[in-house]
Amino acid sequence: MHDIRLIREDPKAFDAALARRGLAPVAGGLIALDEKRRALMTEAQVAQARRNEASKEIGAVKSRRDDPGDLMKEVAAIKERLPEIEAEEKAIADKLNRKLSALPNAPLADVPQGKDxxxxxxxxxxxxxxxxxxxxxxxxxxxxxxxxxxxxxxxxxxxxxxxxxxxxxxxxxxxxxxxxxxxxxxxxxxxxxxxxxxxxxxxxxxxxxxxxxxxxxxxxxxxxxxxxxxxxxxxxxxxxxxxxxxxxxxxxxxxxxxxxxxxxxxxxxxxxxxxxxxxxxxxxxxxxxxxxxxxxxxxxxxxxxxxxxxxxxxxxxxxxxxxxxxxxxxxxxxxxxxxxxxxxxxxxxxxxxxxxxxxxxxxxxxxxxxxxxxxxxxxxxxxxxxxxxxxxxxxxxxxxxxxxxxxxxxxxxxxxxxxxxxxx
Known part of the structure; x- marks a missing residue:
């Protein structure tokens, strides 16, 4: 299994190594999937943080006997969106892992080049x-x-x-x-x-x-x-x-x-x-x-x-x-x-x-x-x-x-x- 972090660090070297096995370049597609996955993870983290913050604000508004209706709607929307983000992130992570797991190991430098x-x-x-x-x-x-x-x-x-x-x-x-x-x-x-x-x-x-x-x-x-x-x-x-x-x-x-x-x-x-x-x-x-x-x-x-x-x-x-x-x-x-x-x-x-x-x-x-x-x-x-x-x-x-x-x-x-x- 290949490490996506190493692929991100040097995609040209990764593609060059697998090209010795006769494979077309794949690093770009893998990195794009990984960027989507990481963006969704960030979105989930930001949403969770905002949900926690808004929940605290609701308590403060209630203590002042004001109407927390807008904040409660916001929290409800975040609560509904979070499972969607998590499902999207999991689907992309699974796709990325399937693609990575289908790739063979990279040959060492001293392995002779050849077809068969x-x-x-x-x-x-x-x-x-x-x-x-x-x-x-x-x-x-x-x-x-x-x-x-x-x-x-x-x-x-x-x-x-x-x-x-x-x-x-x-x-x-x-x-x-x-x-x-x-x-x-x-x-x-x-x-x-x-x-x-x-x-x-x-x-x-x-x-x-x-x-x-x-x-x-x-x-x-x-x-x-x-x-x-x-x-x-x-x-x-x-x-x-x-x-x-x-x-x-x-x-x-x-x-x-x-x-x-x-x-x-x-x-x-x-x-x-x-x-x-x-x-x-x-x-x-x-x-x-x-x-x-x-x-x-x-x-x-x-x-x-x-x-x-x-x-x-x-x-x-x-x-x-x-x-x-x-x-x-x-x-x-x-x-x-x-x-x-x-x-x-x-x-x-x-x-x-x-x-x-x-x-x-x-x-x-x-x-x-x-x-x-x-x-x-x-x-x-x-x-x-x-x-x-x-x-x-x-x-x-x-x-x-x-x-x-x-x-x-x-x-x-x-x-x-x-x-x-x-x-x-």
């Missing part, structure tokens, strides 16, 4: 894609013999659902547990088991609402299935004032996530890449503003560490202005190598949101040696998407006989098993 994913910038490549002496397969060809049951998922729930059985289910569980253990044990994230049903306000706070309602699943009157645990974890600090000594806060959780994929019709309809329900380990950091750039690098490095430990080749991309998410001010995507597809695919997205989400959820902190409060900065990242990591393991560790070697770090989670054998 083709203009993202390669930062670094890690690891060497494996070579195979046989024709490699994609995960949807390897997986069924190991327990990826696409037909059963569709029969139970429809398209973009998959049932995992046997070796596939165990590998998925092992991956999630390994990620949680690494993030909580080595990187200091506090493990959380959050609700996966949240209210509208929580989704508004992290920026999914109201703009992306069609991408979500609604349950009941005011509950929604989370599209990512970012929603639950970030809202832990909603409407709170923290002490600076409490920062940074770092949370991680393994949860199912639910997305309608309304904007992805026809994309990745095969396999596990794009599902309505999937498991993901999420990282969220709450930090002081001056720490957010360093925290962004730290968070991304944590996700990279998981990929390195699993022996999966990957690269880091800095997203351009046209490919960033709504709430992000800067985003790094980690893309893992998939031999079956002969390409890199996104497996983690790590973003700093500056104070954009904090303003929407009113999350602040009290600096140790300053008066007043400031908004915190929030960051989130995947550490990692479990289903996509399972895909990467199947494809990178596939064997000619249809089996899949188990990465060494996962073997303790599978009772020492070093190979997943296909079913007869």
């Amino acid at each position: 994913e083709d203009e993202n910038v390669l930062v670094a490549t890690h690891g060497t894609p494996p070579s195979f002496a046989f024709a490699v397969k994609e995960h949807d060809a390897i997986g069924p013999a190991l327990g990826l049951d696409f037909d059963a998922g569709v029969a139970l729930s429809g398209s973009r659902f998959t049932l995992l059985r046997g070796a596939a289910a165990k590998l998925s569980r092992a991956l999630g547990q390994f990620m949680l253990d690494m993030l909580s044990g080595e990187h200091g994230y506090e493990e959380v088991a959050p609700p996966v049903l949240v209210k509208y306000d929580a989704l508004f706070g992290t920026g999914q609402m109201p703009k992306f309602a069609e991408d979500l699943f609604k349950v009941g009157e005011d509950h929604w299935l989370i599209p990512t645990a970012e929603v639950s974890l970030t809202n832990i600090v909603a409407n709170k004032i923290l002490n600076e000594g409490e920062l940074p806060l770092r949370f991680t959780a393994l949860t199912p996530c639910f997305r309608s994929e309304a904007g992805a019709a026809g994309r990745d309809t095969r396999g596990l890449i794009r599902q309505h329900q999937f498991d993901k380990v999420e990282m969220v950091s709450i930090v002081a503003p001056e720490k957010s750039d360093d925290e962004h690098e730290r968070m991304t490095a944590c996700a990279e560490g998981i990929l390195t430990a699993l022996g999966l080749p990957f690269r880091r991309m800095k997203l351009c202005t046209g490919d960033m998410g709504f709430s992000a001010a800067r985003t790094y995507d980690l893309e893992v190598w998939l031999p079956g597809q002969d390409r890199y695919r996104e497996i983690s997205s790590c973003s700093t949101c500056t104070d954009f989400q904090a303003r929407r959820m009113n999350a602040r902190y009290r600096p140790a040696e300053e008066k007043g409060t400031k908004f915190v900065h929030t960051l989130n990242g995947s550490g990692l998407a479990v289903g996509r990591t399972l895909v990467a393991v199947l494809e990178n560790y596939q064997q000619e006989d249809g089996s899949v070697a188990v990465p060494e770090v996962l073997q303790p989670y599978l009772k020492g098993l070093n190979r997943l054998e296909p079913r007869a």
